[in-house]
Amino acid sequence: MGVFTTEEILRTVEMIHKENLDVRTVTLGINVLDAARADSNKMQERVFKKIVNKAKSLIPVCNEISRRYGIPIVNKRIALSPLSQLLEQHNETTALALAKTIDRAAREINIDFVGGFSALVEKGWTPGEQSLINSIPLVLSSTERVCASVNVASTSAGINVDAVRRMAEIIIKTAQRTAEHDGFGAAKLVVFANIPQDNPFMAGAYLGSGEPECVVNIGVSGPGVIKRALEVKLRHQKLDFIEIAEEIKRTAFRVTRVGELIGREVAEALGVEFGIVDLSLAPTPYVGDSVGEILQILGIKSIGAPGSTAAIALLNDAVKKGGLFASSSVGGLSGAFIPVSEDAALSLAVGRGDLQLEKLEAMTSVSSVGLDMIAIPGDIDVDTLAALILDEMSIGVVNDKTTACRIIPVPGKKAGDKAVFGGLFGECFISPVHRPGNSGQFVKYGGRIPAPLRSLHN
Amino acid sequence: MAEDRPGIVSAVSQAVLKLDGNIVALSQTVLNDYFTIILIADFPEKVSAEQLRECVENAGSSGEFSVMSRPYQPSSTSSRFSSAESTQYMLTATGTDRKGIIHQISQSLATKGINILDIATYLEADKFILVAQIVVPSDINVRCLQDELSAIGVSKNISINLQHIDIFKATNRI
Numbered sequence: 001m002g003v004f005t006t007e008e009i010l011r012t013v014e015m016i017h018k019e020n021l022d023v024r025t026v027t028l029g030i031n032v033l034d035a036a037r038a039d040s041n042k043m044q045e046r047v048f049k050k051i052v053n054k055a056k057s058l059i060p061v062c063n064e065i066s067r068r069y070g071i072p073i074v075n076k077r078i079a080l081s082p083l084s085q086l087l088e089q090h091n092e093t094t095a096l097a098l099a100k101t102i103d104r105a106a107r108e109i110n111i112d113f114v115g116g117f118s119a120l121v122e123k124g125w126t127p128g129e130q131s132l133i134n135s136i137p138l139v140l141s142s143t144e145r146v147c148a149s150v151n152v153a154s155t156s157a158g159i160n161v162d163a164v165r166r167m168a169e170i171i172i173k174t175a176q177r178t179a180e181h182d183g184f185g186a187a188k189l190v191v192f193a194n195i196p197q198d199n200p201f202m203a204g205a206y207l208g209s210g211e212p213e214c215v216v217n218i219g220v221s222g223p224g225v226i227k228r229a230l231e232v233k234l235r236h237q238k239l240d241f242i243e244i245a246e247e248i249k250r251t252a253f254r255v256t257r258v259g260e261l262i263g264r265e266v267a268e269a270l271g272v273e274f275g276i277v278d279l280s281l282a283p284t285p286y287v288g289d290s291v292g293e294i295l296q297i298l299g300i301k302s303i304g305a306p307g308s309t310a311a312i313a314l315l316n317d318a319v320k321k322g323g324l325f326a327s328s329s330v331g332g333l334s335g336a337f338i339p340v341s342e343d344a345a346l347s348l349a350v351g352r353g354d355l356q357l358e359k360l361e362a363m364t365s366v367s368s369v370g371l372d373m374i375a376i377p378g379d380i381d382v383d384t385l386a387a388l389i390l391d392e393m394s395i396g397v398v399n400d401k402t403t404a405c406r407i408i409p410v411p412g413k414k415a416g417d418k419a420v421f422g423g424l425f426g427e428c429f430i431s432p433v434h435r436p437g438n439s440g441q442f443v444k445y446g447g448r449i450p451a452p453l454r455s456l457h458n
Numbered sequence: 459m460a461e462d463r464p465g466i467v468s469a470v471s472q473a474v475l476k477l478d479g480n481i482v483a484l485s486q487t488v489l490n491d492y493f494t495i496i497l498i499a500d501f502p503e504k505v506s507a508e509q510l511r512e513c514v515e516n517a518g519s520s521g522e523f524s525v526m527s528r529p530y531q532p533s534s535t536s537s538r539f540s541s542a543e544s545t546q547y548m549l550t551a552t553g554t555d556r557k558g559i560i561h562q563i564s565q566s567l568a569t570k571g572i573n574i575l576d577i578a579t580y581l582e583a584d585k586f587i588l589v590a591q592i593v594v595p596s597d598i599n600v601r602c603l604q605d606e607l608s609a610i611g612v613s614k615n616i617s618i619n620l621q622h623i624d625i626f627k628a629t630n631r632i
Contacts, residue, residue: 003631004626004630006580006589008626008629008630009548009550009589009626010550010552010587010589011629012621012625012629013619013621015629017617017619064601067600067604068600068621068622069621069622069624069625070619070620070621070622070625071621071625254628254630257628257629258629261624261628
């Protein structure tokens with residue numbers, strides 16, 4: 001068929017229609033720092049106008065391009081400059097008012113989530129950053145579409161333990177303020193080490209410094225496609241690990257190419273720059289679109305059993321290699337996500353007791369992101385949660401990679417109970433936390449854990 | 459046209475050469491062991507279409523080749539129908555085989571002035587597969603066309619998709 005074989009054509013069609021290949025997110029980054037004003041109302045008005053003006057065509061453009069190529073674009077989102085930088089002359093009241101204005105702007109143009117209610121405090125905090133952080137529980141419980149992220153650590157600065165402890169308090173308060181929805185507010189809040197400047201995925205998307213005025217970043221999906229490709233191959237042939245990695249690379253190549261094509265088209269249609277394709281394999285709660293199921297296809301019958309970390313490492317590495325060959329504009333988080341509530345197989349493994357917090361932590365040392373969408377008992381104390389975050393931040397800082405915590409302490413529920421967040425946020429069983437109440441003395445030292453040595457790697 | 463066997467292209471090209479012809483373009487395909495070839499060639503003015511037909515026919519054994527020959531004039535409308543890649547789409551249809559699918563799809567395209575550049579259909583077990591590369595003129599609304607084709611799909615219980623050709627380039631070419 002012209003330059004294509006029928007097999008190639010049908011393979012592409014099948015990837016989209018049977019294996020859940022989609023573009024998971026088209027995220028438009030918008031610089032709003034030019035709205036900084038001492039007058040709170042004028043600042044909010046400028047932010048509102050800029051968001052609506054720059055992003056009003058995002059959904060119609062995405063819908064048209066989605067039709068043209070016959071590929072679904074699941075989410076259309078906005079990432080703003082770190083809003084703490086607009087709050088230096090303001091207090092928490094303005095922080096909340098600004099968040100509500102952004103929520104209203106998002107509703108006006110039908111965008112479901114806006115990231116950028118963010119602060120970067122790995123080395124210390126400014127008054128604006130403190131105002132933003134202090135307002136988070138109220139913001140996330142009284143807005144619908146605003147997402148918050150706070151970077152508390154980096155490989156070059158070390159870990160701001162005071163900020164970690166503060167964020168533990170903020171997470172618990174946020175969950176408590178949204179108790180009727182199983183603490184869902186905390187699902188819109190990410191604590192980062194080495195936050196990427198161009199991540200298109202919520203809740204951690206924001207427009208970092210060094211980014212253009214306006215930019216389109218793409219998050220591709222693909223666990224379903226990779227699972228299916230491996231399933232078909234392994235049914236017909238006996239593969240070794242090199243051949244398994246090759247099959248994942250080939251599939252990641254196709255997935256990435258789709259992302260870049262869509263990203264460039266959307267950027268051109270909007271008249272803005274194209275930024276990056278994020279290669280992350282982002283699961284959804286739907287059966288067949290799960291990173292956990294890939295592990296099962298690879299022969300890990302119970303996710304969390306020995307071998308799970310190696311399987312994730314293999315998958316993560318092969319996805320990056322295939323994706324990097326496909327595009328020279330790769331960025332963001334780019335790895336395999338393991339968000340428990342958003343991945344039906346992982347959620348089930350946690351419910352069965354096969355997959356524990358400690359194993360998830362180990363898996364995050366070789367994959368993208370971190371402890372993501374994990375529900376824990378609502379009665380967790382601040383120090384234990386802070387120590388849990390500290391452990392995850394250490395993995396990122398020492399290994400010079402991004403790690404994050406999106407942990408939901410579910411009010412009134414205990415280990416083994418179920419938390420339900422709904423939609424793409426899914427649902428999960430609550431993970432027990434090992435030996436709570438035994439880390440207080442450690443985290444209370446406060447201050448900063450120094451930046452790690454970057455030589456003598458062993 | 460002929461039943462397929464090794465040596466048909468060699469025999470036909472030898473016949474063309476015998477009349478001092480130069481082959482400009484050639485396309486050949488085999489469908490269920492049946493061979494077809496179409497070619498364009500330049501000849502000295504004295505060679506007639508009938509001479510060429512006879513010469514090629516005689517290149518096979520008696521009654522083996524069915525041959526048609528006619529003078530070729532490049533079409534003035536060809537550019538509209540084959541046109542830029544920006545308007546090329548891939549139409550795929552899969553489902554249970556039944557009478558009239560190809561006709562209904564091609565009729566829908568024809569009434570809108572949509573040209574089929576390339577089309578192939580297959581049967582795998584009982585599954586019908588159609589793949590067609592088409593040119594959608596810029597004044598046609600792709601969304602409406604997709605909806606119309608989907609409706610045909612529903613009525614015939616098959617799945618019909620129409621996607622811009624660039625998605626296939628992106629996923630299949632380095």
